[in-house]
Amino acid sequence: MxxxxxxxxxxxxxxxxxxxxxxxxxxxxxxxxxxxxxxxxxxxxxxxxxxxxxxxxxxxxxxxxxxxxxxxxxxxxxxxxxxxxxxxxxxxxxxxxxxxxxxxxxxxxxxxxxxxxxxxxNTPSAWLPAARAAADAGDAARALAITAAGINTHQATSRLPLGLQVAMTRLFLRTPIGRTMGDLVGITLDETALIHAHxxxxxxxxxxxxxxxxxxxxxxxxxxxxxxxxxxxxxxxxxxxxxxxxxxxxxxxxxxxxxxxxxxxxxxxxxxxxxx
Structure with a gap:
């Protein structure tokens, strides 16, 4: 190091x-x-x-x-x-x-x-305002669920009711990688916004x-x-x-x-x- x-x-x-x-x-x-x-x-x-x-x-x-x-x-x-x-x-x-x-x-x-x-x-972006609103409100689980569904459009879970996706995400947030992604969801959204701006x-x-x-x-x-x-x-x-x-x-x-x-x-x- x-x-x-x-x-x-x-x-x-x-x-x-x-x-x-x-x-x-x-x-x-x-x-x-x-x-x-x-x-x-x-x-x-x-x-x-x-x-x-x-x-x-x-x-x-x-x-x-x-x-x-x-x-x-x-x-x-x-x-x-x-x-x-x-x-x-x-x-x-x-x-x-x-x-x-x-x-x-x-x-x-x-x-x-x-x-x-x-x-x-070619990449979806309509989900971004809702994810940002959830992140700004301090609801990391909802923000991360919306983000995951918006990006992973090929997955069946992206078509589940949002409430169920949020519940699943709350469980994911208990894992080490989930905690990291939850803590960094604001950064993820900043970068996604920049990508779509380009x-x-x-x-x-x-x-x-x-x-x-x-x-x-x-x-x-x-x-x-x-x-x-x-x-x-x-x-x-x-x-x-x-x-x-x-x-x-x-x-x-x-x-x-x-x-x-x-x-x-x-x-x-x-x-x-x-x-x-």
Whole structure:
């Protein structure tokens, strides 16, 4: 574990493991780096994996208000500079931050999994005001239930009566990961609002010159597939893949069949060797 200074003087705590080329992981919205340790361990045989908590979480510094995402990009720039890494993995809202960062940072290879990037309105957003109202009222269970249903439109639970979803969420909040997600639901909503504020054509990301692997899970929300395909067509060096037997948390479970496409992507010597 190493402590480095961000541009504004805040401390960034780096949790690194492994050996080989450096990969920086930009984690999702409602979680901390704890759920990415399996991924880091799986990649550590071939790469040096750097985890760090984004602002407002665990051992990270305070978060900018209002939230614009620029602080996240600046922190990633600091981590890349300090580690010398040129490879990045971004997940969910962290995928949005990583793609945004790739527009101006020296990222040579970028792998995104279920990246929360809204392309021409393909990701649902009508649920956001109700979730925000619940969060502002201090009802984390209701806010998290509305958020989960709004994002996970492919799941049968998203079509249950809201009262039942809230009751189920209250039970979930008793678990360690549930408590974390409940505590961070406001951050999740801030990031979701920013993502939807950047909705537009895939061409707005065409300035990203890194090699990009756009991955999503076959068992996850359906809207990631057309979104990734649109991005793959717009970015100059990108490819989209669907990973079988993987949901949104596939990156956290880090089963061998999931990890291998990412390891292959980062180990490939040329752009021609992107996984197919």
């Amino acid at each position: 190493r402590r480095i200074s961000a541009g504004d003087g805040a401390t960034i705590v780096l949790h690194s493991m492994g050996q080989g080329p450096g990969i920086v992981v930009v984690h999702g919205g409602g979680v901390t780096i704890d759920v990415y340790r399996r991924l880091a361990t799986a990649l550590a045989e071939r790469f040096t994996v750097h985890l760090y908590n984004r602002r407002g979480r665990a051992d990270a510094g305070p978060r900018e208000v209002p939230y614009t995402g620029e602080q996240d990009v600046d922190d990633l720039a600091t981590v890349l500079s300090h580690t010398g890494a040129g490879y990045v993995i971004g997940h969910s809202a962290g995928g949005f931050i990583a793609l945004k960062a790739a527009q101006r940072l020296p990222i040579t290879r970028l792998a995104l999994y279920d990246a929360a990037v809204s392309i021409d309105g 909705d537009g054509p895939a061409s707005q990301w065409s300035g990203v010159t890194a090699e990009v692997l756009l991955a999503c899970g076959a068992n996850g929300p359906r809207y990631y597939v057309p979104g990734n395909e649109a991005l793959a067509a717009a970015l100059p060096h990108a490819r989209a893949i669907v990973i079988p037997r993987a949901g949104h948390d596939g990156i956290n479970r880090a089963q061998p069949h999931f990890v291998e496409p990412f390891a292959t992507f980062f180990a490939a010597p040329t752009r021609d060797n992107l996984p197919r």
